[in-house]
Amino acid sequence: MEAIKEHKGLVFPLNRTNVDTDQIIPKQFLKRIERTGFGQFVFYNWRFDDNGNKREDFALNKSQFAGTSVLLAGENFGCGSSREHAPWALLDFGFKVIIAPSFADIFYNNALKNGIILIKMEESQITEWMKEAENGAFYLSIDLEKQEIQDDEGNAVHFDIPSYHKEKLINGWDDIALTLLNEDKIKAYEEATQA
Amino acid sequence: MSKPKTVIEKIWEKHVVHQEEDKPDLIYIDQHLVHEVTSPQAFEGLRLNNRKVRRPDLTFATMDHNVPTKNRDVVKDEISRKQMETLRKNCEDFGIKLADMFHPDQGIVHVIGPQLGLTQPGKTIVCGDSHTSTHGAFGALAFGIGTSEVEHVLATQTLMQEKPKTLNVHVKGDLGPGVTAKDLILAIIAKFGVKFGTGYVMEYTGEAIRNLSMEGRMTVCNMSIEGGARAGLISPDEKTVEYLRGREYVPKGEAFDKKAEEWLALATDEDAVYDKTVVINAEEVEPQVSWGTNPSMCVPISGTTPSLESVKEHKEDVKRALEYMGLEENQPITSIEIDHVFIGSCTNSRLRDLQNAAEIIKGKKVKDGIKAIVVPGSFTVKLEAEKLGIDKIFIDAGFEWRDSGCSMCLGMNDDIVPAGGRCASTSNRNFEGRQGNGARTHLVSPEMAAAAAVEGHFVDVRKFKSGVLS
Numbered sequence: 097m098e099a100i101k102e103h104k105g106l107v108f109p110l111n112r113t114n115v116d117t118d119q120i121i122p123k124q125f126l127k128r129i130e131r132t133g134f135g136q137f138v139f140y141n142w143r144f145d146d147n148g149n150k151r152e153d154f155a156l157n158k159s160q161f162a163g164t165s166v167l168l169a170g171e172n173f174g175c176g177s178s179r180e181h182a183p184w185a186l187l188d189f190g191f192k193v194i195i196a197p198s199f200a201d202i203f204y205n206n207a208l209k210n211g212i213i214l215i216k217m218e219e220s221q222i223t224e225w226m227k228e229a230e231n232g233a234f235y236l237s238i239d240l241e242k243q244e245i246q247d248d249e250g251n252a253v254h255f256d257i258p259s260y261h262k263e264k265l266i267n268g269w270d271d272i273a274l275t276l277l278n279e280d281k282i283k284a285y286e287e288a289t290q291a
Numbered sequence: 292m293s294k295p296k297t298v299i300e301k302i303w304e305k306h307v308v309h310q311e312e313d314k315p316d317l318i319y320i321d322q323h324l325v326h327e328v329t330s331p332q333a334f335e336g337l338r339l340n341n342r343k344v345r346r347p348d349l350t351f352a353t354m355d356h357n358v359p360t361k362n363r364d365v366v367k368d369e370i371s372r373k374q375m376e377t378l379r380k381n382c383e384d385f386g387i388k389l390a391d392m393f394h395p396d397q398g399i400v401h402v403i404g405p406q407l408g409l410t411q412p413g414k415t416i417v418c419g420d421s422h423t424s425t426h427g428a429f430g431a432l433a434f435g436i437g438t439s440e441v442e443h444v445l446a447t448q449t450l451m452q453e454k455p456k457t458l459n460v461h462v463k464g465d466l467g468p469g470v471t472a473k474d475l476i477l478a479i480i481a482k483f484g485v486k487f488g489t490g491y492v493m494e495y496t497g498e499a500i501r502n503l504s505m506e507g508r509m510t511v512c513n514m515s516i517e518g519g520a521r522a523g524l525i526s527p528d529e530k531t532v533e534y535l536r537g538r539e540y541v542p543k544g545e546a547f548d549k550k551a552e553e554w555l556a557l558a559t560d561e562d563a564v565y566d567k568t569v570v571i572n573a574e575e576v577e578p579q580v581s582w583g584t585n586p587s588m589c590v591p592i593s594g595t596t597p598s599l600e601s602v603k604e605h606k607e608d609v610k611r612a613l614e615y616m617g618l619e620e621n622q623p624i625t626s627i628e629i630d631h632v633f634i635g636s637c638t639n640s641r642l643r644d645l646q647n648a649a650e651i652i653k654g655k656k657v658k659d660g661i662k663a664i665v666v667p668g669s670f671t672v673k674l675e676a677e678k679l680g681i682d683k684i685f686i687d688a689g690f691e692w693r694d695s696g697c698s699m700c701l702g703m704n705d706d707i708v709p710a711g712g713r714c715a716s717t718s719n720r721n722f723e724g725r726q727g728n729g730a731r732t733h734l735v736s737p738e739m740a741a742a743a744a745v746e747g748h749f750v751d752v753r754k755f756k757s758g759v760l761s
């Protein structure tokens with residue numbers, strides 16, 4: 097996992113609640129056996145019609161959002177299936193930061209393990225940003241160390257993030273390597289419980 | 292006396308390997324279940340880092356999502372086949388037991404775990420699949436994980452997890468006649484929403500829950516994730532013990548009785564305190580039908596789709612859901628006509644589910660123009676049903692009788708609802724495109740699905756049984 101400390105990016109507003117992982121990456125694209133190459137399929141059924149043509153009415157297809165990397169979404173983002181293909185697809189497409197009032201538990205863990213910054217933010221603030229971002233050309237700068245988000249006019253908002261998650265993102269830590277440092281404890285547990 | 296505890300806390304405390312301040316706990320995993328869709332990248336990660344599977348003996352794999360349910364040996368989709376071959380190779384290389392497509396133990400991972408007795412009270416059970424919560428019916432702490440976590444468990448047999456908060460979902464009173472476990476869980480999600488369980492592990496308590504069969508309990512726990520909770524469980528009792536007695540992977544003889552005592556002691560103590568409690572009255576629950584594109588968009592069979600005027604929050608989402616589903620506002624549920632019926636999935640594909648549906652369909656015919664399929668949850672379920680002649684009841688009525696797998700629950704194989712098609716489905720998710728691009732899903736119980744198959748539209752199965760529909 098790559099370390100990430102700060103990020104500035106073009107904001108894409110996805111004004112929908114309960115966006116499930118079936119929407120983020122439909123099942124027909126789950127058959128790959130690699131972690132890469134899922135970006136082209138992100139939000140597939142919203143971006144493309146049945147014949148595979150781009151839907152003009154879906155904002156992510158519009159030129160003013162080309163190169164977007166900060167996703168704003170409604171509550172309970174990432175609910176449903178546990179497929180990690182969802183964060184893989186979002187990351188591969190270019191999203192490095194997702195801001196929403198709340199995230200589903202499994203998605204939250206999955207995204208974090210792939211170095212996506214997830215920020216929980218009050219709905220009123222998100223609604224405000226959604227409006228500003230509607231027509232494109234709206235940028236936010238995220239500073240993980242300071243736990244602060246700034247718009248181009250210098251307005252800054254603080255955000256909370258569990259310190260452990262913050263550390264992990266900033267250092268790009270690999271959970272398995274960290275856990276294996278405690279291998280003696282795992283062994284002791286197995287011996288004690290005869291697991 | 293020590294502080295009274297919930298079953299959740301008891302299991303957690305027994306599994307902590309390591310604790311540090313301000314960090315998630317490191318917990319031990321007793322049983323790891325693996326399927327073909329969410330595991331390839333995890334094994335790839337092991338290889339890249341030269342790591343082994345720490346406990347192949349605590350790991351069990353099957354193929355369920357991609358498998359064909361007719362003509363088993365013809366996997367048309369090249370990529371599907373590659374995914375299943377990859378699992379076979381990974382299991383061989385890392386020494387993991389695999390129930391492949393043709394193995395007698397094959398089935399949907401959440402059906403075979405309990406069936407084989409791999410699922411046991413007090414265990415921590417994980418799988419790269421959100422419906423792992425199903426195994427909670429046995430008083431196990433079971434939850435879905437992502438592929439990075441699958442790799443973590445393979446390599447270390449542990450997971451880093453925040454200690455969950457506890458949520459008591461208390462069901463008062465008992466369900467009325469003709470009302471099922473599926474109706475109960477749909478009503479719970481309709482009442483409290485798709486995220487009331489986020490951050491919690493749910494425990495279902497109360498008379499109605501105690502009275503449910505183990506199959507019914509699995510149906511309820513299965514859909515905990517649809518209420519936002521990673522895990523949902525039920526304190527073990529005598530029913531749990533009896534269900535497990537004699538199963539392949541449980542201890543035998545005296546050792547079993549000793550185990551059973553341990554299991555029963557796990558039940559939540561009287562006076563244990565939960566972080567949150569919600570209450571629902573079982574007596575008020577009617578048969579349910581979902582009308583929208585998430586499982587909380589669900590009403591009693593006597594109800595209608597919502598009127599937009601009455602919707603206070605996220606009106607746009609409700610509007611979009613009605614549009615996607617091709618429904619009007621205020622439309623009576625009984626007026627919704629269907630063209631597909633799917634009886635199956637890890638929610639409702641066990642022997643008892645099939646028996647219940649067969650009872651409704653017996654001697655009747657599926658209405659013309661409806662494609663109806665039954666997909667047993669495992670090979671074993673299929674064989675047992677055939678022994679009882681249940682396959683014949685379905686086939687005589689006009690259903691297709693298939694081999695086991697996930698099938699039309701998510702349509703990763705050929706079992707797809709076409710765009711614009713409308714399906715009465717006993718599965719757990721009615722998301723846009725879930726059963727096929729543009730497909731419309733209505734979540735119901737097996738009984739309600741069977742009655743809809745006969746009538747061509749949704750009906751109150753209680754009236755259907757009595758023969759008086761209006």
Ligand code: SF4
Pocket residue numbers: 355356399400401420422636637638696697700701718719
């Ligand atoms: S039956 Fe459906 S919900 Fe259950 S494991 Fe298979 S795909 Fe997932």
